[in-house]
Amino acid sequence: MKRKPLILSALSVALLGVMLITSCKKDNQKIGDRPLNAGVLATGCLDALPATDSTITGVINTDLYLSNARRYKLNGIVYVTAGHTLTIQHGTRILGLAGSGSTPGGGLVITRGAKINAVGLPDCPIVFTSYRYDDASVPDSAKSGDWAGVIILGRAPINNPSSGDSARIEGIPNGFPASPFYGGSNDADNSGTLQYVRIEYAGYELSPDNEINGLTLGGVGSGTTIDYVAVTESRDDAFEWFGGSVNATHLIAINSLDDMFDTDNGYKGTIANALGVADQLRADKSQSNGIESDNNSTGSVTTRITHAKYNNLTIVGVPNTTLASDTVKKPSGSGRYGRAAHLRRNTEFEISNSIFIGYNFGISIDSATGTAGAKYRSGISTIKNSFAHGFGAGSVTALTAVPFAAESNGVPATGLRFDNAKTWFWDIATLAANANVGIKNAVPNASLWLTNPFSSTVTVNNFKSNGAAASAGSKIDTWVLGSTPNKWVQVKW
Numbered sequence: 001m002k003r004k005p006l007i008l009s010a011l012s013v014a015l016l017g018v019m020l021i022t023s024c025k026k027d028n029q030k031i032g033d034r035p036l037n038a039g040v041l042a043t044g045c046l047d048a049l050p051a052t053d054s055t056i057t058g059v060i061n062t063d064l065y066l067s068n069a070r071r072y073k074l075n076g077i078v079y080v081t082a083g084h085t086l087t088i089q090h091g092t093r094i095l096g097l098a099g100s101g102s103t104p105g106g107g108l109v110i111t112r113g114a115k116i117n118a119v120g121l122p123d124c125p126i127v128f129t130s131y132r133y134d135d136a137s138v139p140d141s142a143k144s145g146d147w148a149g150v151i152i153l154g155r156a157p158i159n160n161p162s163s164g165d166s167a168r169i170e171g172i173p174n175g176f177p178a179s180p181f182y183g184g185s186n187d188a189d190n191s192g193t194l195q196y197v198r199i200e201y202a203g204y205e206l207s208p209d210n211e212i213n214g215l216t217l218g219g220v221g222s223g224t225t226i227d228y229v230a231v232t233e234s235r236d237d238a239f240e241w242f243g244g245s246v247n248a249t250h251l252i253a254i255n256s257l258d259d260m261f262d263t264d265n266g267y268k269g270t271i272a273n274a275l276g277v278a279d280q281l282r283a284d285k286s287q288s289n290g291i292e293s294d295n296n297s298t299g300s301v302t303t304r305i306t307h308a309k310y311n312n313l314t315i316v317g318v319p320n321t322t323l324a325s326d327t328v329k330k331p332s333g334s335g336r337y338g339r340a341a342h343l344r345r346n347t348e349f350e351i352s353n354s355i356f357i358g359y360n361f362g363i364s365i366d367s368a369t370g371t372a373g374a375k376y377r378s379g380i381s382t383i384k385n386s387f388a389h390g391f392g393a394g395s396v397t398a399l400t401a402v403p404f405a406a407e408s409n410g411v412p413a414t415g416l417r418f419d420n421a422k423t424w425f426w427d428i429a430t431l432a433a434n435a436n437v438g439i440k441n442a443v444p445n446a447s448l449w450l451t452n453p454f455s456s457t458v459t460v461n462n463f464k465s466n467g468a469a470a471s472a473g474s475k476i477d478t479w480v481l482g483s484t485p486n487k488w489v490q491v492k493w
Contacts (some may be wrong), residue, residue: 015204045091046125049134059178060084068092071397073131077148077168079178082113085192095131096202104204106131107148107212110191111179112219120196120228123194131202142201144257145235149212155184156221158243159266159295159302167265169242171204171212173422182218187245187268189221196228203235203257206402207287209297210375211236214256219221220246222269231256236284237292238276241267243304248272254458255279256330258286260315264294264347266304272311277458278337278358280318283329287338290315290356299345299370307348314463315340317358319454321391321442324360339364340388343381346370352384357444358454362388362403364442373428389444403438 050071057075063084066072075097080086086108088094096106108128110116120126127217130146132138153169160167165183172180194215204212214231215238222245230252231238238253243266251274253260260276276290291313295306317340329335335420340356343349344366356362362382367373375381388403445453451463 017456029264040115045121049093051084060086060406063087065089066092066094068131071095071134073097074108074147075108077104077107077172077176078202079109079111079176080114080116081111081178085115085117086110088116088118088126088454090119090121090126090196092126093134094126094128096128096149096210097131098146099148100205103204103207104171104173104212105147107202107204108150109169109178109180110152112153112182112184115190116152116190116194117192118194118197122196122228125196125198125228128197128199128202130417133200142233144201144233144255145203146201148198148204149234150212151216151218152191152194152220152224153180153182153218154220154224154244154246155189156219156244156246157185157187157266157304158219160243167217167242169218169386170210171206171208171216182206182220183243184219188220188223189244189480190223191220191246193225194227194229195225199231199234200227201233202231205236211258213240213262214253216242217238217244217248218242220244222246226251226305226456228469230254233279234258237262240264241308243267245269248274251275253277257288257335258280259289259292259314261310262292262492263308264292264306265296266306267300268304268307270309270311271313272309273311273464274313275316276314277316277453278318280323280456281329282331283326283335283337285332285334285336287336287342289338289340289342290317290359291341291343292338293341293343293347293349294345295347295370296345301346301370305348306409307344307350309350309352310354311352313351313356315354315356315358316453319358319443319444321360343372344368344369345372347372347381348375350384351382351386354386356387358390359389360373360391362390362438387439389439389441391440391442391444396433403440427430427466 001006050069052070054070054074055073055075056078061079064086066088068089072094083457099105118126128150130142132146135141151169158167161183165185166181167183169182172464199214200484202214209289213236214234224246226246226248228250232254234256237259238256239251240262247270249272251453253276261271293306306457317337324337327336337359339361341363365373365376390403450463455462
């Protein structure tokens with residue numbers, strides 16, 4: 001199945017230790033069938049490729065400004081060191097070059113004490129993408145995992161330190177020329193701003209469970225701004241938080257190989273207004289989930305516990321139980337889908353005003369390791385005003401209520417204490433007013449009436465209420481419908 005357009009609304013310095021190589025391109029070379037923007041362009045945003053390319057490699061030990069008058073290429077992992085800021089102008093395109101074997105492709109690491117100031121515009125975003133994306137000679141050649149990804153490291157607390165209050169971030173090979181460590185004691189640490197930014201075709205696996213995601217956030221503090229960021233076609237998770245306390249809003253995760261939103265190692269922050277859509281063509285061998293949350297890799301009790309808040313999320317899996325139950329998905333040949341939300345290993349959580357559809361198991365609280373289930377029953381963790389669907393199939397026979405499932409101990413969701421929640425799904429208004437809603441059926445959209453959430457062409461109208469619901473004042477419409485202007489995310493495969 002060919003990828004189709006995705007259109008979603010919601011979004012001269014001296015260098016020391018960094019090599020900046022410039023080459024010329026033909027003037028006015030078009031991007032081909034992938035316009036940087038559509039419609040009227042914002043001031044300073046180009047609709048043609050810049051005439052000059054610059055390649056960046058190594059370690060940046062000074063402040064650096066990237067103008068949209070050039071196109072930049074990352075050759076290997078590029079590090080911005082403490083005390084310095086990387087500023088990227090709106091409309092700038094940054095391409096990650098290919099890696100080989102144990103050498104990751106182009107990538108960007110904002111180390112502890114450094115900052116990134118990447119502020120796009122709604123009609124003129126900043127784009128990190130594959131080196132193949134602008135190759136007019138080979139259309140549609142960009143692939144998931146073409147380059148490494150974006151990593152931001154901060155000094156906020158974590159619960160998995162390997163030395164003092166710090167840990168080494170995943171996915172970085174030995175012999176690193178700058179620090180790959182994250183963590184500290186400042187919850188309000190500021191690593192800069194990512195706003196109206198797209199990250200496409202990233203992801204790198206150094207070894208099993210040692211990967212670079214589309215956007216990796218390690219010990220990032222609440223002084224950092226993450227807003228209107230889209231990750232598409234990541235070869236691992238779209239977004240992953242390793243501890244820290246940064247809040248993130250207006251996120252889009254499309255076609256990630258592994259999880260859409262992964263929180264662990266003592267992350268305490270809020271993820272709000274987020275949309276995740278699963279890849280129907282591939283899944284990870286470790287199971288691909290919408291949300292995955294762990295306290296840490298072992299589920300042990302730590303002083304700082306992962307406690308993420310998820311508000312106004314929409315997680316869309318696959319359209320039928322045949323796909324949801326497939327265990328031989330590419331690229332590994334053993335890929336499979338997991339859960340809309342897998343909450344495990346002693347994690348804590350708060351979920352509100354959210355929708356989970358298209359998996360065999362919806363919101364799944366797993367107590368095989370740790371006490372995630374007990375925390376839910378005691379009220380430490382909560383689910384409010386949320387809708388969960390499950391197909392009702394799968395191999396975990398202990399799950400007796402798959403929309404809201406309690407794993408390991410076999411306690412069905414009906415035996416768990418739900419928080420009070422008003423009814424805000426128009427077509428189930430006859431149900432008790434103070435309950436979350438779980439639906440188990442073969443047609444996940446039947447109880448929501450979203451226009452076409454499982455279409456291979458992902459457009460904003462897919463997530464709009466259909467039929468009589470609109471005139472009845474339905475509140476099912478997702479956040480992506482209400483933002484103006486709506487050009488910040490445009491992806492064409």
